[in-house]
Amino acid sequence: MRNLLILFFTFLIGLPICSFAANKGICQVIAAHPSWYNDAKTVQEQYGVPVSVQMAIIHEESHFKAGAKNPRSSAYGYAQAVNQIWSTYKASSGNSNSARNNFADATQFIGWYAQRMHKQINVSPKSAYNLYLAYHDGAGGYLSDMHKKHAPTKHLAENVQNVADQYKIELTSC
Secondary structure, three states, X not given: OHHHHHHHHHHHHHHHHHHHHHXXXXXXXXXXXXXXXXXXXXXXXXXXXXXXXXHHHHHHHHOOOOOOEOOOOOOEOOOOEOHHHHHHHHHHHOOOOOOOOOHHHHHHHHHHHHHHHHHHHOXXXXXHHHHHHHHHHHXXXXXOOHHHHOHHHHHHHHHHHHHHHHHHHHHOOO
């Protein structure tokens, strides 16, 4: 019983510390890279994708690492865009010189993709969960409920939603 009480009180004491550390996550990222907030804010105004949603997607995809690579695909950069969709983005957006390892370009890509998914399959750019499912599985995968057959994708989308919710709260205090 004594060990259980010690564990319980250790947990209670640790909660505020963990909560404080989690609250500073996105604020620390922005403090280290102030232009990133401005880039994301521009995309929010242009495409309606909240800063918190963009940042949560980038967190999930690359953990804010410019040169992140997926060993199983051609996904690369902050947004982990694959070659084919990145080429489509560059051609249709007019951003032919954009680079996947450039943060501003990655946020523009996310905004463009969100707008595309909104027009094609009516996914709200404000719904981190649904946008991430469409982002991960594409329009066809989203419409066929591919995530229901692949539980890890659903869990990733839930994580993106949770992170976006946390970032939304944190962004009010940065």
